[in-house]
Amino acid sequence: xxxHLNFYSLIFLPVAAAAFAxxxxxxxxxxxxxxxxxKVADDELKIVLGATLxxxxxxxxxxxxxxxxxxxxxxxxxxxxxxxxxxxxxxxALLEPAQQxxxxxxxxxxxxxxxxxxxxxxPEDRLPLRMQSIQLQTHMWMLLTNMAKxxxxxxxxxxxxxxxxxYASQQKTLSSWRRxxxxxxxxMLIVFALCTNFLIGYNARHVKGNNLLIVTFPILIALSLxxxxxxxxxxxxxxxxxxxxxxxxxxxxxxxxxxxxxx
Numbered sequence: 001x002x003x004h005l006n007f008y009s010l011i012f013l014p015v016a017a018a019a020f021a022x023x024x025x026x027x028x029x030x031x032x033x034x035x036x037x038x039k040v041a042d043d044e045l046k047i048v049l050g051a052t053l054x055x056x057x058x059x060x061x062x063x064x065x066x067x068x069x070x071x072x073x074x075x076x077x078x079x080x081x082x083x084x085x086x087x088x089x090x091x092x093a094l095l096e097p098a099q100q101x102x103x104x105x106x107x108x109x110x111x112x113x114x115x116x117x118x119x120x121x122x123p124e125d126r127l128p129l130r131m132q133s134i135q136l137q138t139h140m141w142m143l144l145t146n147m148a149k150x151x152x153x154x155x156x157x158x159x160x161x162x163x164x165x166x167y168a169s170q171q172k173t174l175s176s177w178r179r180x181x182x183x184x185x186x187x188m189l190i191v192f193a194l195c196t197n198f199l200i201g202y203n204a205r206h207v208k209g210n211n212l213l214i215v216t217f218p219i220l221i222a223l224s225l226x227x228x229x230x231x232x233x234x235x236x237x238x239x240x241x242x243x244x245x246x247x248x249x250x251x252x253x254x255x256x257x258x259x260x261x262x263x
Contacts, residue, residue: 013226016190020197020218027201028214049199056192060224063181063189067232070180074234074241077173078118082245084165085111088140089253091162094155099147103140104253110136110166111250118243121236130174137166177234193221 085107092103110133117129140163148156197218204214230237 012229013222016193016225017219017222020193020221021215023194024197024201024204024214024218027198028204029201031202031204045199045203049203052192052196052199056196059189059192060228063185063228064231066180066185067228070176070178070234071231071239071241073176074173077169077176078241078243079245080172081114081169082249084162084169085114085246086249086253088159088162088166089249091155091159094159095147099143103143106136106140106143108250108253110140111246111253114170115243115246115250118235118241118246123235126235130170133170134167137163137170140166179232179234181228181232189225193225197221 089104089107092100092107095103113129113133113136117126117133120126120129141160144156144160144163148160200217201214227239231239234240
């Protein structure tokens with residue numbers, strides 16, 4: 001799990017916590033310098049603070065929902081890839097023994113590469129893995145088309161249709177492999193966080209001496225933004241799409257004397 005921690009998120013967590021705590025303490029200091037304001041100003045401040053907290057909570061909820069939607073897309077894409085590979089592997093039973101062994105060998109290598117694609121944490125390593133998987137798709141397609149040219153059959157046509165799903169499922173994975181929250185949204189979220197922490201510190205003038213309560217809320221905000229960032233980054237982070245279905249399929253097809261059985 002820790003190998004998937006996003007380096008930039010790890011930097012963001014302490015920096016954000018320190019910045020939010022500092023702005024809250026700064027707000028408390030500013031209020032002490034203007035502590036002669038009356039009850040009307042206090043009531044107005046509480047209204048502004050409550051409204052800001054409400055808006056900030058809604059904003060965090062929206063950002064988290066965007067990040068989770070991207071995570072769900074990546075999970076569904078992994079499921080589709082496992083289904084497509086399993087479908088093709090089932091159809092290879094229609095081939096002659098020698099051709100079946102060749103096709104299944106290509107599929108096993110393809111499956112291994114797709115599992116490595118999901119398990120790797122480096123974006124630089126994913127590009128060559130994706131190119132290798134496309135090459136194997138091409139080899140598989142050429143193998144099946146050559147068979148179909150030599151001896152056309154309905155079985156080979158269905159196998160070609162199933163093989164075409166490999167490319168489509170990988171393209172769906174590629175389209176989902178992106179961040180859902182754009183940079184302007186992150187800037188707006190951080191600005192809201194800074195303003196909220198300043199208002200909390202500005203409103204906490206009666207808390208004297210112990211600043212532990214003042215810095216608790218900034219730390220919680222930093223943890224919330226850290227979680228959103230970890231969910232939003234594809235292929236990294238504590239919460240990320242794992243190749244559970246692909247690995248289960250690989251274990252099944254490599255199990256001796258246990259062919260895939262179609263439902």
